[in-house]
Amino acid sequence: MKLEKDVLIVGSGVAGLYCALNLNPELNVTVISKSTMDNNNTYLAQGGISTALNEEDIKPFVEDTMKAGRYENREEAVQVLAEESIENISQIVEEYGMPLDMENGKIDYTREGAHRVNRIVHCKDNTGEIVFKTLYKSALTRKNIEMIEDATLLDIITEDGKCIGARVFKDGEEDHIFAKDVVLACGGIGGLFKNSTNQRHLxxxxxxxxLKNGVEVENLNYIQIHPTAFYEENSNGRRMLISESLRGEGALLKNKDGERFVEELLPRDVVSHAIFEQMKKDGTDYVYLDARHLGEEYLKNRFTFIYNGCLERGTNIGTDLIKVSPAQHYFMGGIHVDLNSKTTMDHLYAVGEVSCTGVHGANRLASNSLLEGLVFSKRAANDINSHIKDTELVTKEIPNLEVSVDELMKENKKKVIDEIVRIREDFDYELFDCR
Ligand SMILES: Cc1cc2nc3c(=O)[nH]c(=O)nc-3n(C[C@H](O)[C@H](O)[C@H](O)COP(=O)(O)OP(=O)(O)OC[C@H]3O[C@@H](n4cnc5c(N)ncnc54)[C@H](O)[C@@H]3O)c2cc1C
Incomplete structure (x- = not known):
């Protein structure tokens, strides 16, 4: 089938949906998702969304983000992230009705690793689910936004070095969707790893x-390993995350003798490293997270998702130690974009985890990725709004791909893994087994 659209957005997480909502309502917008609309990493986010508390907090927020990123961040992008955080949080609350947790009529900010103050807005410990539902509900009310599930991007279509559309696989057929602008919002790489907190199809x-189309990528070696995923023997599925906010609220990491061995709120890479070292010393496949002193009633109420998830797996976090070990969690690298989320190919944008805006540097500060998804997808939308009237829709007849979708997906995975392995020699592949 040959289809014509103003904007095609690939991905229905925070970045894809927020981009769609910020596009001019007169534009004809299609959002596709490889799986169901709600099957994405956004839905899984627990801890929250970071934000500057006020004008005075912008500078400290920038500094915390730069420090966690080992000063390899692009400072101008971090500045944008911090400066535009407050207006974007206000937009999702006031325009779309996101119900943040409040205390005495004020936003209840929580704290996570390497933030110097409490500056994380949240909805209990299932913030991502609420973000998704809030944006999805709003998108459903927009007549100009069409959402298509189980539609897989196979490749982009180009003409004279510009992006003019995409090949999409849906219901056993290859469709050619031509669009004035294409936005990649297709998330991270966790599905390549045996050991990851991410959805498996990402x-x-x-x-x-x-990589195939010569669009610039960067920092593919910057892969974040989260220190505390729930440990399950012989599990080949997605690892359940035990959010950093549990440590933010006082949970402690302990070795096999019940002793603390690391400052719990140091940056993630430092804590993960300390856990690996401790596991080696103890000869174990996990360490313990102790939240018992926080009290079962408090844990049940504040960390309902984690409490129930652990209980289903046989651990009562109010009375038992939680077995945890590190797992692949987030991808700081990605498709290189400028401050308006434009890639190096004309009419191709990248937003959210698939992009590399440079805000995270070598290590993401906790809760900065939902914020990045908001701030930079809105910037993409604004940029598209500003030029799309002058953009021509280009179409052409092209034959279908000759390889099967399964073969193509296998080739794609291999391409990404080979590239990561090529530039990241120090990575312990045995632990993560992505090959
Ligand atoms: C367990 C967990 C907890 C987290 N907690 C937090 C937190 O508290 N705070 C925070 O800031 N961040 C957190 N993160 C990170 C954050 O959730 C993600 O980085 C962010 O949601 C990514 O959003 P996205 O829109 O870029 O991608 P996603 O939400 O992952 O969406 C990707 C979309 O792309 C689609 N897609 C992929 N490939 C294709 C294809 N070929 N064709 C069509 N569609 C495709 C998928 O179907 C999906 O719709 C957490 C992540 C995990 C895994």
């Missing part, structure tokens, strides 16, 4: 497509 498709 396999870095956007990165493979960028």
């Amino acid at each position: 396999t870095g498709d956007g990165i493979a497509i960028a």
Whole structure:
């Protein structure tokens, strides 16, 4: 089938949906998702969304983000992230009705690792689910936004070095969707790893497509390992995350003798490293997280999702120690974009985890990725709004791909893994087994 659109957005997480909502309502917008609309990493986010508390907090927020990123961040992008945080949080609350947790009529900010103050807005410990539902509900009310599930981006279509559309696989057929602008919002790479907190179908498709089409990528070696995923023996599925906010509220990491061995709120890479070292010393596959002193009633209420998730797996976090070990969690690298989320190919944008805005540097500060998804997808939308009237829709007849979708997906995965392995020699692949 040959279809014509103003804007095609690939991905229905925070970045894809918020971009769609910020596009001019007169534009004809299609959002596709490889799976169901709600099957994405956004839905899984627990801890919250970071934000500057006020004008005075912008500078400290920038400094905390730069420090966690080992000063390899692009400072101008971090500045934008911090400066535009407050207006974007206000937009999702006031315009779309996101119900943040409040205390005595004021936003209840929580704290996570390497933030010097409490500056994380949240909805209990299922913030991502609420973000998704809030944005999705708003998108459903927009007549100009069409959302298509189980539609997989196979490749982009180009003409004279510009992006003019995409090949999309849906219901056993390859469709050619031509659009004035294409926005890649197709998330991270966790599905490439045996050991990851991510949804399994997120396999870095956007990165493979960028590599194949000569679109610039960067920092593919910057892969964040989260210190505390729930440990399950012989589990090949997605690892359940035990959010950093549990440590933010006082949970302690302990070795096999019940002793603390690391400052719990140091940056994630430092804590993960300390856990690996401790596991080696103890000869174990996990360490313990102790939240018992916080009290079962408090834990049940404040960390309902984690409490129930652990209980289903046989651990009562109010009375038992939680077995945890590190797992792949987030991808700081991605498709290189400028401050308006434009890639190096004309009419191709990248937003959210698939992109590399440079805000995270070598290590993401906790809760900065939902914020990045908001701030930079809105910037993409604004940029598209500003030029799309002058953009021509280009179409052409092209034959379908000759390889099967399964073969193509396999090739794509291999391409991304090979590239990561090529530039990241120090990575312990045995632990994560992505090959
Ligand atoms: C367990 C967990 C907890 C987290 N907690 C937090 C937190 O508290 N705070 C925070 O800031 N961040 C957190 N993160 C990170 C954050 O959730 C993600 O980085 C962010 O949600 C990514 O949003 P996104 O819109 O870029 O991608 P996603 O939300 O992952 O969406 C990707 C979309 O792309 C689609 N897609 C992928 N490939 C294709 C294809 N080939 N064709 C069509 N569609 C495709 C998928 O179907 C999906 O719709 C957490 C992550 C995890 C895994």
